[in-house]
Amino acid sequence: MAAQINPSILSADFARLADEAKAVEGADFLHVDVMDNHFVPNLTLGVPVVESLARATDTPLDCHLMIEAPDRWAPQYVEAGASSVTFHVEAAAAPVRLAREIRAKGARASMALKPATPIEPYEDLLPELDMLLIMTVEPGFGGQAFLDIMLPKIRRTRELISKHGLDLWLQVDGGVSASTIERCAEAGADVFVAGSAVYGAEDPAAAVRGLRAQAEA
Ligand code: DX5
Ligand code: ZN
Numbered sequence: 001m002a003a004q005i006n007p008s009i010l011s012a013d014f015a016r017l018a019d020e021a022k023a024v025e026g027a028d029f030l031h032v033d034v035m036d037n038h039f040v041p042n043l044t045l046g047v048p049v050v051e052s053l054a055r056a057t058d059t060p061l062d063c064h065l066m067i068e069a070p071d072r073w074a075p076q077y078v079e080a081g082a083s084s085v086t087f088h089v090e091a092a093a094a095p096v097r098l099a100r101e102i103r104a105k106g107a108r109a110s111m112a113l114k115p116a117t118p119i120e121p122y123e124d125l126l127p128e129l130d131m132l133l134i135m136t137v138e139p140g141f142g143g144q145a146f147l148d149i150m151l152p153k154i155r156r157t158r159e160l161i162s163k164h165g166l167d168l169w170l171q172v173d174g175g176v177s178a179s180t181i182e183r184c185a186e187a188g189a190d191v192f193v194a195g196s197a198v199y200g201a202e203d204p205a206a207a208v209r210g211l212r213a214q215a216e217a
Pocket of ligand 2: 008031032033064173193
């Protein structure tokens with residue numbers, strides 16, 4: 001698959017979300033970080049904002065739920081217009097049931113792992129997913145330094161995906177920038193979330209194109 005860049009609106013100006021979404025049209029998905037101040041020590045936005053964003057842009061929404069009780073809330077994000085919904089395995093009561101419910105409602109189902117969560121216990125769940133997200137920072141904030149120690153986990157996950165012959169996207173999120181994206185791509189990631197590297201740039205659309213070119217090099 002060609003490399004995908006998903007700008008994270010966590011680094012955008014929340015008072016101008018529609019314009020900030022339009023500034024990166026041409027990106028594959030817009031990454032929307034939902035935080036509840038319980039699963040992570042930060043609070044962002046919820047279902048009503050996702051509904052409005054879905055109306056404001058043609059770019060499909062990739063909702064990353066950093067929340068407790070995703071089993072209860074994730075389906076509402078599909079109804080709000082998300083094309084892809086990611087829940088954290090550390091918070092999900094029944095990840096297989098939840099992935100099936102997200103798919104049944106018509107969105108791509110994705111599961112995220114915090115840095116200290118290993119992939120190996122979840123090998124048998126991979127066929128239930130459309131994407132796996134490996135966090136390359138502790139979730140909660142944009143602008144953190146990329147954790148190099150996650151590269152072996154990305155590599156092992158790519159091997160598992162190949163071993164099972166799955167069409168599963170492998171996303172990385174946190175500290176992805178011009179200076180780290182090539183390492184992620186080399187390790188086997190194919191979907192790259194970038195917050196500060198896109199919205200901190202003078203021309204966010206050009207930053208998306210630059211990152212994509214680097215990931216595909
Ligand atoms: C962090 C979020 C990320 C964040 C990435 O918990 O999940 O999506 O926006 O921001 P950068 O790219 O600045 O690390
Ligand atoms: Zn995220």
